[in-house]
Amino acid sequence: MDRSFISRTSPRMQLGRPQHLQPPCLPIVQVRPHQRRCISSRPCQPVVAVRPGRIVSGRGGRLVASASDMSSSPDASKDAGEGLNIFFDNNSDNECTVVTVEGKDNAHLLISLTGGFSSAGLIVISASITSDDGRVLDVFRVQTAEGTKVPESQFSHVREHILSVTATSSRSSMPAIYGIVAAAEVERLKPLKGQAAQTEVDTLELAAAEMAAAAAELVATEREIIELRASNADARLLQSREASRTEAAAALERKMAAMQAVLAARRTAVQPQKQKTPAEKLLDTLKPPAPARAAAGAGSGSGYEILLQAFNWESHRHRLYRQLSGRVKDIADAGFTAVWMPPPSESVSPQGYLPKDLYALDSAYGSEGELRDLISSFHQHQIKVIADIVINHRCASNQGGDGKWNKFGGRLAWDASAICSNNPAFGGRGNPKQGDDYAAAPNIDHSQERIRNDIANWMKYLRNSIGFDGWRFDFVRGYPGTYCKQYIDETVPAMAFGEYWDSCDYTDGVLNYNQDAHRQRTVNWCDSTGGTSAAFDFTTKGILQEAVGRREYWRLVDSQGRPPGVLGMWPSRAITFIDNHDTGSTLNHWPFPSRNLPEGYAYILTHPGTPCVFYDHLYQEDGGLRRNILDLLSIRKRNGINARSKVVVKKSAADVYAAVIDDKVAMKMGPGDWSPNHSGLRMNGKDMKLVSSGFQFAVWEAHQ
Numbered sequence: 001m002d003r004s005f006i007s008r009t010s011p012r013m014q015l016g017r018p019q020h021l022q023p024p025c026l027p028i029v030q031v032r033p034h035q036r037r038c039i040s041s042r043p044c045q046p047v048v049a050v051r052p053g054r055i056v057s058g059r060g061g062r063l064v065a066s067a068s069d070m071s072s073s074p075d076a077s078k079d080a081g082e083g084l085n086i087f088f089d090n091n092s093d094n095e096c097t098v099v100t101v102e103g104k105d106n107a108h109l110l111i112s113l114t115g116g117f118s119s120a121g122l123i124v125i126s127a128s129i130t131s132d133d134g135r136v137l138d139v140f141r142v143q144t145a146e147g148t149k150v151p152e153s154q155f156s157h158v159r160e161h162i163l164s165v166t167a168t169s170s171r172s173s174m175p176a177i178y179g180i181v182a183a184a185e186v187e188r189l190k191p192l193k194g195q196a197a198q199t200e201v202d203t204l205e206l207a208a209a210e211m212a213a214a215a216a217e218l219v220a221t222e223r224e225i226i227e228l229r230a231s232n233a234d235a236r237l238l239q240s241r242e243a244s245r246t247e248a249a250a251a252l253e254r255k256m257a258a259m260q261a262v263l264a265a266r267r268t269a270v271q272p273q274k275q276k277t278p279a280e281k282l283l284d285t286l287k288p289p290a291p292a293r294a295a296a297g298a299g300s301g302s303g304y305e306i307l308l309q310a311f312n313w314e315s316h317r318h319r320l321y322r323q324l325s326g327r328v329k330d331i332a333d334a335g336f337t338a339v340w341m342p343p344p345s346e347s348v349s350p351q352g353y354l355p356k357d358l359y360a361l362d363s364a365y366g367s368e369g370e371l372r373d374l375i376s377s378f379h380q381h382q383i384k385v386i387a388d389i390v391i392n393h394r395c396a397s398n399q400g401g402d403g404k405w406n407k408f409g410g411r412l413a414w415d416a417s418a419i420c421s422n423n424p425a426f427g428g429r430g431n432p433k434q435g436d437d438y439a440a441a442p443n444i445d446h447s448q449e450r451i452r453n454d455i456a457n458w459m460k461y462l463r464n465s466i467g468f469d470g471w472r473f474d475f476v477r478g479y480p481g482t483y484c485k486q487y488i489d490e491t492v493p494a495m496a497f498g499e500y501w502d503s504c505d506y507t508d509g510v511l512n513y514n515q516d517a518h519r520q521r522t523v524n525w526c527d528s529t530g531g532t533s534a535a536f537d538f539t540t541k542g543i544l545q546e547a548v549g550r551r552e553y554w555r556l557v558d559s560q561g562r563p564p565g566v567l568g569m570w571p572s573r574a575i576t577f578i579d580n581h582d583t584g585s586t587l588n589h590w591p592f593p594s595r596n597l598p599e600g601y602a603y604i605l606t607h608p609g610t611p612c613v614f615y616d617h618l619y620q621e622d623g624g625l626r627r628n629i630l631d632l633l634s635i636r637k638r639n640g641i642n643a644r645s646k647v648v649v650k651k652s653a654a655d656v657y658a659a660v661i662d663d664k665v666a667m668k669m670g671p672g673d674w675s676p677n678h679s680g681l682r683m684n685g686k687d688m689k690l691v692s693s694g695f696q697f698a699v700w701e702a703h704q
Contacts, residue, residue: 086162088155096125096141097150101162105136109166115217116165117142119247120158122150147595165217207262211255218248246508253510258552258654260513264559265652298470298488298496299573300534300610301338301384303643305495306633307575307612310339311365313585315615316350321366321374327619328374332381335633338495339378340472340612342581343388344371344462346410348395351581352388353474354441356395357410358458361466368466375467384469384494387462391455391487392478393441402427406442412454420445435478446483456490463491470495473533477501481528488532497534497575497610500525501582504542511546513555515539519566526573537574537609540565541583541592544603548596548696553657553670556603557649567609572643574609578617585616595695597621598628599669602697605632606667607659608645624694631692635699639664650679666700676700 084103092098101113110129117124122142130137144150150158221244228238308331311320320342324331331339343352346360361368375385397409404427406416419428419442430445437443445451462468471491473484476498488496500522505512519539526535543564547555555564562568567576578600583590592600597617604611613633617625635641641661651658656672663683666676675698676688683702692699 084163084166086159088150088152088159090149090152093141095149096143099140099142099158101136101138101140103136105131105134109136110138112166113138113140113162115213115251116162117158119165119217119244119251120161121145122158123147204262207255207259211252211259214248214252214255218245218252221245221248250508250510253508254550254552257510257513258554261554261557261652264513265554265557298493298532300497300575300643301470301495303572303610304640305337305384305610305643306335306636307338307340307386307610308334308336308618309577309580309612309614311342311581312615312620313351313581313587315342316352316364319366319370321370325370325374325377328377328381328383331378332383334618334630335637336383336613338384338386338470340386341388341468343390343474344466344468345390348441353390354393354395355390356397356408357412358394359411359461372466379467385467386470386472386495387468388474389459389471389487390474391444391446392435392475393438393443395441396426400427412458414451414454418445418448418451419443433478434480436475438475438478443478446479452483452486456487459487459491463493469493471497473498475499475501476525476535481525481533485529485532488529495534496529496532497536498525498529500535501538504539511542511555514559515543515564516558518542519564519569522566523570523573526570531573534573534575534610535566536580536612537566537576540567540574540576540604540609541578541590544578544600545592545596547657548599548669549593551655551670553672554652554654556657556669557652561649563607563647563649565609567607571608571645574643575612576604576607576609577612577614578604579614580612584614597625598694599697601625601629601632602667602669602692602694602699605629605636606641606661606665606699607647608641608643608661610643611636628692628694632699635665635692635701639701641665650674650681664702667698669697671696 084101087098087100087102089098089100099117114124114127117140122144125141125143127141128139142150221241225238225241225245228241310324310331315323324339342365343355344361344363344365345352345355345358346363348354348356350364352363352365361371365371366374378385394408394414396405396407398405398407400406400416402416404416404425406419406426406428408414408418416427416429418430419426420430420433421428422432422437423443425439426442428442428445430451431447433443433445434447446455459471470493471488473496476484477500481498484496484498502518502521504518505515519537522535522537522539526533540563543555547553558564558568565574565576567574578592578597579585581587584592601613601617605613613629618629619626639662641664645662648660649658650660650666651668651674653672656668656670656674658666658668658674660666660676660681660683666681666683666688668674675690676682677700681688686702688700689703690698691701
């Protein structure tokens, strides 16, 4: 009997969310008679012999189901899982549900089983695959998307689903494509010559096999729907299969994205390096240096800034200014150089994002006096204070003569002429709006010089009298970046960055691998400010949370071997973040997977760009995450990692990402194995020392 161990883990799935369906991600292996393979990141569980046809009740966390019980199921074909028994056991393993499958083998069975678990929303942690004389005895250790055992109440649902998926009568007649399974992952950047070719071929063939399996699943579902329609089947059954078709299409999209990443990595790896002639080298030395991309201005400050968003969506309930005054020293000791504060002005909404009188600085967060004292305290600890500037829109204090809310109060007593004309609900008489609409409040016409002068003078007041050091511009898609440039030029802030929140690119609900167009739109906005403003890197957030949440770490390198977000194109203008008051907190519009937060911070705090830590993650999560963040902040400061640091991606595969930053720090994320010392990496002739680790991440420094 031949036995081998192969490290591989399937991606995470969520029950009840078909738009995020995952295809099978275990290696697809062809098992010969009398051969056994174990697919796991840990030793296999012992395989228990099972007698054919045995059926046990579901009591005590154990259920055994035979395909013979499924003959009346509308989802099972006449050949469904012929002679197949499925055993569920929640007692023999402390972490996983053990599922044993015993019965007749067929060429598609392993593909079908792994696909069945995946499409049922389960993660396969390990599998022991045994085949002997046409019979199989496969033992899977599975968990839910939350990392728990499968509830007994779900046993029947999973059983029916797997038996339906393993049915053979409606399967495509296309031959299965099997992948060659490699123990080592592909090295995507600068692989060792003479050693990487076989690994690359293995990875390519595996990706092709997984894509073919997902395509076969979609074809089978399509054919079944055609048959059901032809036979006038029950509408509920047809609706169920159409939902399965949507899931199968999404599964195929995910595998196509993975294949795209593999091909991009191969192109990068095999790109021939043209050797320059001595004459060409001489001409290079005579060329003038390329002009710097960024114009003079604030951007992300010195490049060594580390930002804390010092509030969340509920901070207005807790007199934030007083609360923060007791944490100034703690924030400074943690290593933060700047804090982002909420909008300071009087507002219709307590959070501050529907401002009224811009000069009235008594708000739900505290009084103007408390704000001044807090800023002074931050300055005493060499921390810059960034104001949230909401100037796309403004709420009126009174109704105008037309009965609409367009009469503003306070020192800036504008009327309807300050409102964009394509805001009919507010009777705007200004010029048409030049950006996206904000329906909740009147959109201000920045094209008018008097309006721009009023806004600039208010910002000068915040800068020179109140003490703010920089600006975070809210909803910058509502007005051209050229106006931000004017406000920045006139107020000379230490930092300036905008919220250019644009939707990532998806196909059938699946995040596309290539997000170049998405990040280019953010870069274009920064360009429109003359490079004087940075922007939040929503591209990195979208890709990063998809990669860690679904174990698709291949997403973390683009087709040119760079980080795939704005930080890979213009790192000095990228404000990287995990969550903020909109995406996380109590709004939870687009939250980062909570269990993967340590990985997320390991990425942004070791990579170029200017990182922004969220208040909740520093002060409201469990102590373990806070400790991780503090350790990573210390590593960043100690090694001088900054917005322009050099990052070299060393590995980017399904279950692991690894990179080296500034030839000083190495890091890895994901459940897969990687370490710089095992890979033979030395920094300046020194071995690497592990200095921080947590859930699915580790960081090393050059040993002193």
